[in-house]
Amino acid sequence: MDTISIRAPSMPSGGTKAQRRVKTRLPAAIALLPTALIVLIVYIGCMLWTVRLSFTSSTLLPKLDWVGFAQYSRLFANDRFLTSASNIVIFGALFISGCLIIGFLLAVFIDQNIRGEGLFRTIFLYPYSMSFVVTGVAWQWFLNPGLGLQKLVRDMGFESFTFDWLVNQRMAIYTIVIAGLWHGAGLTMAILLAGLRGVDKDLWKAAKVDGIPTWRVYTSVVLPLLRPMVVTAVVLLTTGVVKLYDLVVAMTLGGPGIATEVPAKFVMDHLFERNNIALGTAAATIMLITVISILAPWVYVRYVRPQGRHA
Numbered sequence: 637m638d639t640i641s642i643r644a645p646s647m648p649s650g651g652t653k654a655q656r657r658v659k660t661r662l663p664a665a666i667a668l669l670p671t672a673l674i675v676l677i678v679y680i681g682c683m684l685w686t687v688r689l690s691f692t693s694s695t696l697l698p699k700l701d702w703v704g705f706a707q708y709s710r711l712f713a714n715d716r717f718l719t720s721a722s723n724i725v726i727f728g729a730l731f732i733s734g735c736l737i738i739g740f741l742l743a744v745f746i747d748q749n750i751r752g753e754g755l756f757r758t759i760f761l762y763p764y765s766m767s768f769v770v771t772g773v774a775w776q777w778f779l780n781p782g783l784g785l786q787k788l789v790r791d792m793g794f795e796s797f798t799f800d801w802l803v804n805q806r807m808a809i810y811t812i813v814i815a816g817l818w819h820g821a822g823l824t825m826a827i828l829l830a831g832l833r834g835v836d837k838d839l840w841k842a843a844k845v846d847g848i849p850t851w852r853v854y855t856s857v858v859l860p861l862l863r864p865m866v867v868t869a870v871v872l873l874t875t876g877v878v879k880l881y882d883l884v885v886a887m888t889l890g891g892p893g894i895a896t897e898v899p900a901k902f903v904m905d906h907l908f909e910r911n912n913i914a915l916g917t918a919a920a921t922i923m924l925i926t927v928i929s930i931l932a933p934w935v936y937v938r939y940v941r942p943q944g945r946h947a
Contacts, residue, residue, distance in 0.1 A: 650671055657691075657861065664704070664746075666906065677940055680870075681777050683924060684691055685923050686917045686921060686924070687924070688700075688919050689913055689914060689917040690708070690914060690917040690918040690921045691703060691704060691705070691707070692704025692707075692914050693706075693914055694913035694914040694917075695912055695913060695914070696911040697913075698913060703935075707915055707918040708918050708922075709916060710753075710918075711802075711900060711915060711918045711922070713865045714915075716894050716897055716902060716921060717899070717902055718893060719894050719895075719897050720894075720897040720898050720899045720901070720902045721899060723809050723895075723896060723897060723898055724877065724878070724880065724899055726813075727809060727812055727813055727877060727880065728874065728877040728878075730810075730813045731816045731817060731820065731873065731877060732870060732873045732874060732877065733763070734813070734817045734821070735816075735820045735821050735823075735869070735873055736819060736866065736869065736870070736873075738817060738821040738824070738825075739821045739822070739823070739825040739827070739828055739869070740824070740825075740828050742760050742762045742821065742822075742825040742829075743824075743826075743828040743829040743832055744832070745834045746760075747829060747833065747924055748910055757825075757826075757829075760821070760822045760825050761822040761823070761825065761826055762822065763818050763819050763821075763822055764819060764820065764822040764823045766819065767882065768819065768881075768882035768883040768886065769823045769882050769885075769886045770885075770886075770887025771815055771818065771819045771858065771886070772815060772882065772883045772884070772885070772887040773862070773886050773887075775811065775814065775815040775818070775887060776802070776886060776887045776888075779799070779801065779802040779811050779814075779850055779887075780802060781798075781799070781800045781802065781803060781808055785799050786798060786799045786800065788920075791861065802887070803892055804890065805892050805893060805895040806895075808888055808892060808895045808896045809892070809895065809896050810882060811886070811888075812884060812887060812896055814878075815883055816880075816883060819883075820873060820876065821874075823869070824869045824873070825870045825871065827865050827868060828862060828865055828866070828869065830865065831861070831862040831864075831865035832858070832862070835858055835861060838932070838941070839853070839857060839858075840853070843857070856869070867937070867938075868933060871930065871934045873930065874930050875927060875931070877928070878899075878923055878926055878927050879900055880898050880900055881898065881900035881901055881904065884896050884897075884898050884901055885901065898917055899922070899923055900923070902916075902919050903916045903917075903919045903920045903923070904916075906919065919926075
């Protein structure tokens, strides 16, 4: 009687699909391992250490005792910190809204296919290439009553002209806003200009046929299409607001008095000048919570929710 032999299906020589995927990704994982360790140890480790110190009574040197929320109670009863928080809110509101408005107007201007577009784009974006220190020093000279704008106008014959915002406690914070707008509006322009260049030309043709005013097309059609770019710009500008330090130090050193004090300067002063590590780290923790509360919704909308839809 003849026997029938049945061969078992042969397995691929390279192993299972999962094994092949591991072999393919292993070199990249090994290459990224040092960076991952740095992130875990240096960045995340330092953040956790900072939070831990905020619950101690550390002064000149770190201590590992536990005082609960005592430092946070002191922090929110500190007039200097409350002033810095108020200043950062004023600066943030005016800076972000101003950058969005000016950046959008500049982007619309460049999007009109003007002559010398490359030159204008470079001029508008050039301030962003400078550091905040350079920007602060330049505006400190320009707004100094004895050296800059006020002296220039008075030398032209207008003896009664006064622009002393830089040394006026009530107006000094707005000089920081002016310098910040000059520095950050170009970045917003570049982001929104990229979005404008992606708007379908047929929308403009249809709007012209229907006789819709240009301003209405921008406000009702174009701006909703630019929402992802606007959100990106807002996130970048907001994180810059929270860590504002260089510009203030270069322009006013937090003065006159504490009129332009900001949280980042409060933290640096208490860590390195006032020898109050616990209070400084408590303020730094509040800043960390603020940044996380800003970034978390953006990360969710940008990355987590789209993955949930495709699942």
